[in-house]
Amino acid sequence: MAKLTQIRNIGIIAHIDAGKTTVTERMLYVSGMKHRVGRVDSGTTDTDDDAEEQERGITIYSACVKLKWGDYDINLLDTPGHVDFTAEVERCLRVLDGAVVVFSAREGVEAQSETVWRQANKYGVPRIVFINKLDREGADFYAVLDDIGPRLDATPVAIQIPVGIGPAHTSNPFRGTIDLIERKFLQFDPQSEGKQVQIQDVPEEMVDDVEVYREQLLETLYGFSNDLMERAMNEQEITPDMIRAAIRESCIRGEIQPVMCGSALHGIGVQPVLDAVGHFLPSPLDRPPVTGIDPKKPDVIISRKPDLSEPMCGLVFKILPAKTGDNYWIRLYSGSLKQNSRGYVPNRDKKENVAQLWQLHASKKERDGQIESVGAGDIVCVIGPRFAITGDTICDTREIIELPSITFADTVISMAIEPENTAEKKKLSETLEMFKRQDPTFDAKENEETGQTLISGMGELHLEVIQHRLTRDFGLKVKFYKPRVNYRETIGGKAEVVGVCNRQLGATQMFARVKISIEPLEDPSATAIVLDNCPPDGGLPDQFRPIVIDELKNRLEGGGHIAGFPLSGLRVRVLGAEAAEEGSDDVAFRIAASDAFEQGLKQAGPVLLEPLMRLEITTPDDYMGDIVGDLQQRRAIIAKTESRGMMTTIIAHAPLKELFGYSSAIRSLSQGRAGASMEPHGYHAAPAEDAANFSF
Structure with missing residues (x-):
């Protein structure tokens, strides 16, 4: 088991084509994990090992690699940059302690850059910044640096500046970086593909620039470090180690984001990023203890520290189906997990077998990577569980805790598919179920009447990838129809109505009245809600309150009037009711509540x-x-x-x-x-x- 202070769980996140996978490849190469540098264009990278990824030259699935850098054990997750696969970023950030955000020096802060930055904010993930592609035409390190603050509401602090900028054929090409903390010029030997670093004095023509940017770095740190401020006021020496310590504290608190630069494609600037991961990003011990609930006592908050002596708990953040048993990727937060043991999944109320533990490399189990046990703070692949899904907790069977799950965006686009013959139907159904386990933003529902299945996803590319996997990887004979938009329904106005049940059923006269109001919410895409606002003397007997609420919720889930699309952006309140001494039962109140809902939707005016x-x-x-x-x-x-x-x-x-x-x-x-x-x-x-x- 790795020492907790030495573990770094980090992700590489960015907009598509900023160079995340290339950065990951270079990190593997300079750390000695591989002897040749893989290239995205050639389809030879370790983390983009899926045929679809290699063909398109983009990352589709998050991949985990382990590497050692100095004293540090790094679990590194490479994530996609395309918005259709944003769930892969979401699930990774949920379990990471830190992140490296990559920006292209030419394109700067782009749309998906903002999205991943917001996701990192949501989970409170400290991050460092790497401005990549400084060897490209039109690259501008300083423009991107100036853009990060206002665009992302961030506090970027340059700890490096580039020497030169642009391609080799220009008059002042990009040829290295200057470390502002040590005041040293770092050159990366092209013969060793950047593995050998030469440390030199700052070129004379850049001495003034270095002092200006170093002073800016210190001025920013004074605002967050009383120790540095006192030393500056007393004109005492501020050493590089003191600067690094101040950066680390401020970075972990999320107050600043250290900014570095380079060109991953040419092996320039990657080793300092790995140094920065160790110096500035948190270990599991630097993060707050995780909190959860006891499912049997939901009001009781339980916390778990990253300590081997604590009861075991972890979170399933990814599942990869496999013939030999599904691979469950788990981030362990406390205690230890041993091979051939048992765990409990409170979300499913099931006990699970932990048959095997494996170290991960990309999307595969690492060869010779089977391990006996894993400790708090680490990431591991588990084989054995059968019931857990993404976002579920696995914990000690005697000390139960349920951690907050992972929430994913709703699908926005659908496509109808159908098997060409009945022989393919079962195989298609099994394959789609497997996809649903693997991808929380994919859904598939069969229409019994038409025989078609509606598959839903996050965008055209997402559905296209699913389509290719079905036909190419699984050899299914399936017909595909044009994609369609996932509409929703809401209401345009308010209504107050009374629903009635007044029916003769055999010898019994059934009777109930339910009065409700229905009104739109400010946000039409907000989840529809039902509230019980009926006063104690409002005529609704206590035993029928949950019946009425349940029926109204069922009607909300049943969809709207226009075409049965899901309802959103509306609020239903129960205002009153009326019951008879005889003939008022569960069924009567369900009928009255359903009638009220039906009338309310019509009167309030359905909106697509x-x-x-x-x-x-x-x-x-x-x-x-x-x-x-x-x-x-x-x-x-x-x-x-x-x-x-x-x-x-x-x-x-x-x-x-x-x-x-x-x-x-x-x-x-x-x-x-x-x-x-x-x-x-x-x-x-x-x-x-x-x-x-x-x-x-």
């Missing part, structure tokens, strides 16, 4: 909601007019435009329905020179003609 996407488009000025014109035709609202050097960035909000095939369209409009990314931006009312296409 469509998913809205936030688009961020970066384009040369020459194509701006054509792109804006195309956006207007797609019912987009342009929220903001801003110039970044020779490029213009457009932020727009557009309905998902109008954005099918948009990545191809924008390439065509700009001769391949513009790029776009999108992420969900809530729901808004769909045009009346769209609602008219569905039958009431």
Whole structure:
């Protein structure tokens, strides 16, 4: 078991194409974990080991690698940058202690950069920043550094600056970095692919710049470190070790983000990032104890420290189905987990076998990596469990705790599929169930009437990857239909109604009345809620209160009036009721509550909601007019435009329905020179003609 102070659980997160996987490859290479550098373009990287990833040159699935750097044992998770696979980032950040955020020096802070930064904020994950691709045409380290603060509400602090910038053929190419803490020039030997680092004095022409940026670093630290402030006021020496200690404390508290620079493709600047992971990012001991509840006493908060003497608890954050037994990726928070032991999953009320423990390498179990036990703070692959799903807790059978689960975004796009023959039907059903276990943002539901299955995901690319896996990896003969948007329904106004049950059932006269109000919430995409506002003297007997609430909740889950789409953005209140001495029972009150709900929906006016996407488009000025014109035709609202050097960035909000095939369209409009990314931006009312296409 690794020492807790030496463990670092970190993730590499960024916008697509910022260079996350290349950074990971270089880290594996310089740490001695592999002898040759894999390349994304050649499909030879360790972490992008899926055929789809290698073909597309992008990361789709998060991968975990272990490496040793000096005294540190690092569990490193490489995550996707495409918004369709944002669940992979979400699940990783939930279990990580720190993160390295990668930005491209040319594109800077992009849409998905903001998304992953927000996700890191949500889980309170300390992070360091690596500005990559400084050898590219149009790279600008200082512009990106200046952009991070206002765009991400962050406090970036440069601890390195580049020497030169741009490609080798320019007059002042990027050729190394200057460490502002030690005041040293670091050059990375190209013959060893950057493995050998030469430490030299700062070039004379950069001495003044180094002092300016070092002073900025210290000025920022004075605001967070009383010790440094006192030493500065007393004109005492401030050593590099003191600076590193102050950076570490402030970084772990989330007050600052140390910024570094380099070019991972050419092996420049990667070793200092690994040094920074050890120096500045937290060990499990630096993070607060995890808290959870006892499922039998939900009001009791329980905490677990990262200590071997504490009862065992961990969180399942990823499941990879396999023929030899599903691989469960678990972050252990306390105690120790041993091979051939038993654990308890409170979420499912099931005991689970822990048959085997394996170290992870990418998405596979590491060869010769089977281990006897694993301690608090580590990440491990477990074989044996059968019932747990992503986000479930596994804990000691005698000391039960349920940790907060992982929440994922709702799907926004669906596609109908059906097997070509009955022989394929069972195989398809089993495969889709496996996908659902693996990917929490994928869903599949079969329509018994049509024989079709509706698969849902986070975007066109997500469904395309699923489609390829079904046909290529599993050899299924399946018909695919055009993707469709996942609409929702809400109401346009308020209504107050009385639902009645007044029926003769045999010799019994059934009777009940239920009075409710129904009104829209401010956010149309918010979860619909039912409230019991009926006073004690409101005529609703206590034994029927849960019946009425349950029926109204069932009706909410049953969908709306327009086409049975899920209901959201509305509040239902129970205001009163009336019961008779005879004939008022559970069934009568269910019928009355259902009748009230039906009337309320009609009177309040059903509204169809469509998913809205936030688009961020970066384009040369020459194509701006054509792109804006195309956006207007797609019912987009342009929220903001801003110039970044020779490029213009457009932020727009557009309905998902109008954005099918948009990545191809924008390439065509700009001769391949513009790029776009999108992420969900809530729901808004769909045009009346769209609602008219569905039958009431």
